[in-house]
Amino acid sequence: MLSSLAQFLDQHSRQLLDSxxxxxxxxxxxxxxxxxxxxxVVVLGDSEKEIHYIRELAKERGEEASLELSGHTIHFDGYxxxxxxxxxxxxxxxxxxxLSKRINAIDRDRGLSEIFGLLDGSMSGKDMLVKFYCLxxxxxxxxxxxMQASDSAYVLxxxxxxxxxxxxxxxxxxxxxxxxxxxxSAGALDERKTTKNYDKRRIYVDVTDGKVYSVNNQYAGNSVxxxxxxxxxxxxxxxxxDWLAEHMLIAGVHPVNKKRVTYFVGAYPSMCGKTSxxxxxxxxxxxxxxxxxxxxxxxxxxxxxxxxxxxxxxQDVNPVDDPVxxxxxxxxxxxxxxxxxxxxxxxxWLGMGKEDIPEKGVNFSGDWWKGKKDSDESEIPLAHPxxxxxxxxxxxxxxxxxxxxxxxxxxxxxxxxxxxxxxxVPVSEALSWEHGVYMGATLESETTSAIIGKAGVRRHDPMxxxxxxxxxxxxxxxxxxxxxxxxxxxxxxFSTNYFLKHDGKYLNTKLDKKVWILWAEGRVxxxxxxxxxxxxxxxKLSDLDYLFKDIFQRxxxxxxxxxxxxxxxxxxxxxxxxxxxxFENESxxxxxxxxxxxxxxxxxxxxxxxxxxxxxxxEYFT
Ligand code: OXD
Ligand code: MN
Numbered sequence: 001m002l003s004s005l006a007q008f009l010d011q012h013s014r015q016l017l018d019s020x021x022x023x024x025x026x027x028x029x030x031x032x033x034x035x036x037x038x039x040x041v042v043v044l045g046d047s048e049k050e051i052h053y054i055r056e057l058a059k060e061r062g063e064e065a066s067l068e069l070s071g072h073t074i075h076f077d078g079y080x081x082x083x084x085x086x087x088x089x090x091x092x093x094x095x096x097x098x099l100s101k102r103i104n105a106i107d108r109d110r111g112l113s114e115i116f117g118l119l120d121g122s123m124s125g126k127d128m129l130v131k132f133y134c135l136x137x138x139x140x141x142x143x144x145x146x147m148q149a150s151d152s153a154y155v156l157x158x159x160x161x162x163x164x165x166x167x168x169x170x171x172x173x174x175x176x177x178x179x180x181x182x183x184x185s186a187g188a189l190d191e192r193k194t195t196k197n198y199d200k201r202r203i204y205v206d207v208t209d210g211k212v213y214s215v216n217n218q219y220a221g222n223s224v225x226x227x228x229x230x231x232x233x234x235x236x237x238x239x240x241x242d243w244l245a246e247h248m249l250i251a252g253v254h255p256v257n258k259k260r261v262t263y264f265v266g267a268y269p270s271m272c273g274k275t276s277x278x279x280x281x282x283x284x285x286x287x288x289x290x291x292x293x294x295x296x297x298x299x300x301x302x303x304x305x306x307x308x309x310x311x312x313x314x315q316d317v318n319p320v321d322d323p324v325x326x327x328x329x330x331x332x333x334x335x336x337x338x339x340x341x342x343x344x345x346x347x348x349w350l351g352m353g354k355e356d357i358p359e360k361g362v363n364f365s366g367d368w369w370k371g372k373k374d375s376d377e378s379e380i381p382l383a384h385p386x387x388x389x390x391x392x393x394x395x396x397x398x399x400x401x402x403x404x405x406x407x408x409x410x411x412x413x414x415x416x417x418x419x420x421x422x423x424x425v426p427v428s429e430a431l432s433w434e435h436g437v438y439m440g441a442t443l444e445s446e447t448t449s450a451i452i453g454k455a456g457v458r459r460h461d462p463m464x465x466x467x468x469x470x471x472x473x474x475x476x477x478x479x480x481x482x483x484x485x486x487x488x489x490x491x492x493x494f495s496t497n498y499f500l501k502h503d504g505k506y507l508n509t510k511l512d513k514k515v516w517i518l519w520a521e522g523r524v525x526x527x528x529x530x531x532x533x534x535x536x537x538x539x540k541l542s543d544l545d546y547l548f549k550d551i552f553q554r555x556x557x558x559x560x561x562x563x564x565x566x567x568x569x570x571x572x573x574x575x576x577x578x579x580x581x582x583f584e585n586e587s588x589x590x591x592x593x594x595x596x597x598x599x600x601x602x603x604x605x606x607x608x609x610x611x612x613x614x615x616x617x618x619e620y621f622t
Pocket of ligand 1: 084221270289311
């Protein structure tokens with residue numbers, strides 16, 4: 001044991017580190033301690049006692065406070081730290097690190113010197129808490145060890161809810177440095193225990209070294225290393241190997257009256273229906289956010305949830321739209337709410353479907369009352385639109401029995417869903433794996449409040465992963481094309497759009513997505529015919545009508561079908577123009593990508609010339 005590190009450790013911590021017998025871990029912790037200068041370095045194992053310690057510490061320190069229902073706590077991030085901060089998140093570059101143009105970068109030496117300057121002494125008077133987790137099920141091909149060091153008990157409490165304990169996994173490393181590590185400091189705190197120097201927030205990702213440094217923040221997307229910070233490291237690794245690290249849900253889809261389950265993965269940008277797709281009543285949930293995908297020996301695509309909890313957006317969670325989550329959030333269990341309104345010990349959020357919401361309480365702005373304004377004179381909502389809940393998946397009644405399977409689940413369908421008010425149909429199936437990759441690569445979405453910046457602007461978001469693709473986009477897409485080529489049983493690929501509007505009004509209810517997903521499930525098993533169009537295979541009216549009747553006991557009219565499933569030829573051509581502009585600056589895009597685009601474009605142009613129409617009904621293609 002390095003003597004400089006030993007002086008920070010109590011006996012238990014020392015024993016734990018000794019038992020890991022890994023010089024890389026010790027060296028890293030020694031460096032972290034020298035840099036952040038905590039009073040102590042507290043190393044924790046996997047036991048219930050240690051989990052309990054963190055849970056209580058978060059409350060003792062005021063980072064969380066108990067609510068009325070047993071197990072519920074509230075945590076507030078600072079008023080200026082309520083979403084992922086892409087501007088302050090940078091990848092450290094060296095001559096070997098090549099990145100997509102959309103990723104912020106900083107020269108490695110310069111970046112390290114800047115962030116080390118900010119971390120210097122950041123933990124003085126505090127403990128550095130250290131825990132070991134496993135990304136993915138333990139003892140599996142998917143497992144990656146992840147070490148988190150942080151001065152925030154909230155960060156470790158969140159990780160205890162969201163990730164698998166990994167001390168034993170680390171013990172098996174046999175001294176290797178094949179693990180990720182994350183150093184986080186919330187920095188100086190104000191009286192609300194939120195970060196004071198949020199303007200000096202930095203998140204620097206060292207992809208070649210498998211490390212991320214994060215300082216002066218608390219919002220979990222910035223602070224919880226194992227979430228989006230680990231996703232970046234995993235994407236770098238996966239794209240230099242032969243697997244996929246994706247921003248995807250994993251769900252078991254169970255058709256009505258049929259004894260089978262079909263596993264889907266799905267990529268949806270934030271606030272585009274990802275969690276609610278995973279949570280569709282009748283589905284079983286394996287994961288709602290991050291999946292690793294690998295080919296197994298038989299040539300199947302296997303997916304594992306690298307998490308075992310949910311850090312979910314809580315806006316619009318109500319008994320009608322999200323009954324399963326709503327039930328979980330309103331009953332006792334271990335659960336952290338963040339950035340909601342609290343009044344008399346109960347949480348309130350936007351769109352919760354309650355009439356009697358209190359007109360005052362405490363929220364992300366401190367004491368809150370209806371009509372309260374911020375310094376720009378805009379009204380502060382009762383809860384932040386990106387307010388969250390954090391809980392274990394196993395708490396949910398619809399958790400899939402295989403959610404922790406070390407082999408992962410066999411994926412038969414892939415979903416790509418954007419937020420698109422005027423172009424894409426509610427559901428369609430890709431014409432091929434290549435077309436499916438194209439559908440994922442050309443996902444567009446209106447921006448949302450999960451990312452700092454203006455909401456409501458159309459944004460390209462390939463595979464809903466653009467914020468995290470720390471390799472050139474061309475390389476990332478090639479990895480997708482190649483992955484499919486190697487599979488013996490390729491999943492079918494579908495695009496969904498739950499947000500189609502007419503005159504500003506949504507054309508579908510939030511529950512309609514169940515029909516689209518069950519149609520996709522049926523297609524995987526060849527239960528339904530479909531109509532081939534340039535944008536993909538479209539459902540037939542009779543099959544949708546059957547599904548609407550079967551599931552919701554209501555008809556699906558021809559009018560609705562025509563409005564929702566007509567091919568908006570001109571809108572698609574506009575989209576293709578946007579795509580061409582977006583991708584033209586990326587170098588080395590795979591040929592497959594351009595070939596799908598060119599085929600689709602020429603087919604649409606031809607249709608337009610032939611018919612002179614902007615929109616064509618599905619029947620036109622039969
Ligand atoms: C998330 C996000 O929190 O993508 O999952 O913002
Ligand atoms: Mn996410």
